[in-house]
Amino acid sequence: MPKTDHNPVDVENDGDFSVIFAALGDSTRLAIFDRLSDGKPRSISTLSDDADMTRQAVTKHLRVLEAAGLVQNHRVGRESQYAFCPEQLEQARAYLDQVANRWASALMRLKTFVEGEGS
Amino acid sequence: MPKTDHNPVDVENDGDFSVIFAALGDSTRLAIFDRLSDGKPRSISTLSDDADMTRQAVTKHLRVLEAAGLVQNHRVGRESQYAFCPEQLEQARAYLDQVANRWASALMRLKTFVEGEGS
DNA sequence: ACATAACGCAACCTCCTGGTTGCATTTAAG
DNA sequence: CTTAAATGCAACCAGGAGGTTGCGTTATGT
Numbered sequence: 001m002p003k004t005d006h007n008p009v010d011v012e013n014d015g016d017f018s019v020i021f022a023a024l025g026d027s028t029r030l031a032i033f034d035r036l037s038d039g040k041p042r043s044i045s046t047l048s049d050d051a052d053m054t055r056q057a058v059t060k061h062l063r064v065l066e067a068a069g070l071v072q073n074h075r076v077g078r079e080s081q082y083a084f085c086p087e088q089l090e091q092a093r094a095y096l097d098q099v100a101n102r103w104a105s106a107l108m109r110l111k112t113f114v115e116g117e118g119s
Numbered sequence: 120m121p122k123t124d125h126n127p128v129d130v131e132n133d134g135d136f137s138v139i140f141a142a143l144g145d146s147t148r149l150a151i152f153d154r155l156s157d158g159k160p161r162s163i164s165t166l167s168d169d170a171d172m173t174r175q176a177v178t179k180h181l182r183v184l185e186a187a188g189l190v191q192n193h194r195v196g197r198e199s200q201y202a203f204c205p206e207q208l209e210q211a212r213a214y215l216d217q218v219a220n221r222w223a224s225a226l227m228r229l230k231t232f233v234e235g236e237g238s
Numbered sequence: 239a240c241a242t243a244a245c246g247c248a249a250c251c252t253c254c255t256g257g258t259t260g261c262a263t264t265t266a267a268g
Numbered sequence: 269c270t271t272a273a274a275t276g277c278a279a280c281c282a283g284g285a286g287g288t289t290g291c292g293t294t295a296t297g298t
Contacts, residue, residue, distance in 0.1 A: 018146040025141030026256085037218045039225030045274060057257050059275080064255095078265040078274050086222055093215045099156045100212060103205055106158030145286085164244060174245080176287050183285095197244050197295040 020092045023068035028053070029061045033070055033084075041083035139211045142187035147172070148180045152189055152203075160202035 024030050032047060044062065048055040062082050065071040069088040073080055143149050151166055163181065167174040181201050184190040188207040192199055 016146065018144055018149045020144075021140045021149065022144030025137055025144035027135065027137040028256090030137045030140065034218060037221045037225070039222065039229060043274075053256085054258060055275080056259085056277095060256070075275095080275070084222055086219065089215060089219060089222075093212070093219060096208060096212045096215065099153060100205065100208060102156045103158065103203055103208075106156070110158060147286090162244075172286090173288060175247095175289085178245080179286070194245095199245070 017092060017095045020068050020070065020088050023064050023070055024092075026061070026064075028058075029065055032058070032061060032082075033065060036071060036082065036084040039084060041081040043079040043081055045079065047082065136211060136214045139187050139189065139207050142183050142189055143211075145180070145183075147177075148184055151177075151180060151201075152184060155190060155201065155203040158203060160200040162198040162200055164198065166201065 024033065028051065031051075035047070036042065044055060044059055047062070048058040051058050062071065062073070066073055066082070070085055072083050072085045074083075075081075143152065147170065150170075154166070155161065163174060163178055166181070167177040170177055181190065181192070185192055185201070189204055191202050191204045193202070194200075
């Protein structure tokens with residue numbers, strides 16, 4: 001019986017950071033992700049209570065977050081609990097740091113160049 | 120003039136980080152942003168040369184990046200130069216740091232709680 | 239002056255996304 | 269056992285995103 005679930009480990013995010021950002025690039029999903037960052041896993045129904053949309057819509061958003069590796073799901077009893085997953089967040093942070101550092105270095109080079117010209 | 124609707128300098132991103140992430144959530148746009156992080160402004164045509172799409176498509180992507188405040192545009196002669204703009208990047212980094220810190224704190228609390236229970 | 243490079247605008251197209259509804263299934267509760 | 273809760277699945281829909289083409293306009297260069 002290979003069809004238990006759709007594979008939970010389909011996180012093939014090798015350097016494709018746009019997938020992570022795209023997952024966070026929706027206010028509903030960002031709110032969910034933000035909410036889960038307190039570490040407490042929550043069921044779909046719980047997450048749907050405050051959202052002004054259908055449970056199915058929330059489910060779809062959770063699937064997107066899960067596919068991006070930002071969130072983990074595990075079924076307990078009749079409810080499926082979604083929990084914060086920090087790995088991809090770290091990836092995104094590291095990438096943004098890298099870009100910021102590249103920009104800072106460029107600024108430094110430009111600054112020293114201008115100073116050299118002005119002497 | 121209350122019409123700041125699609126103003127070019129529409130960086131009214133007050134806490135709405137999803138706009139920034141959405142702008143970065145496309146591989147083409149992320150590539151452009153990444154490329155501009157070396158500080159050198161580039162014209163639309165220059166940016167379109169390597170992209171396997173039309174200049175108009177690149178233009179649209181640049182407008183999205185500009186609307187998110189990730190990039191700045193200023194016309195020089197007949198070409199419009201797009202340049203890296205670090206402010207919103209810093210906002211995004213700060214937000215991800217905040218989420219990561221919230222998660223870290225939650226882990227800490229959980230750890231001390233479990234240790235307290237185990238004694 | 240004239241050709242051309244760089245760009246803007248607008249119309250158009252396709253496909254994916256965000257969202258809904260209806261119904262079936264599994265699990266907990268009384 | 270029967271009922272209600274929590275979820276899954278599939279079909280469906282409107283709108284927006286990504287992309288193209290055509291044409292007009294403004295600078296540049298020779």
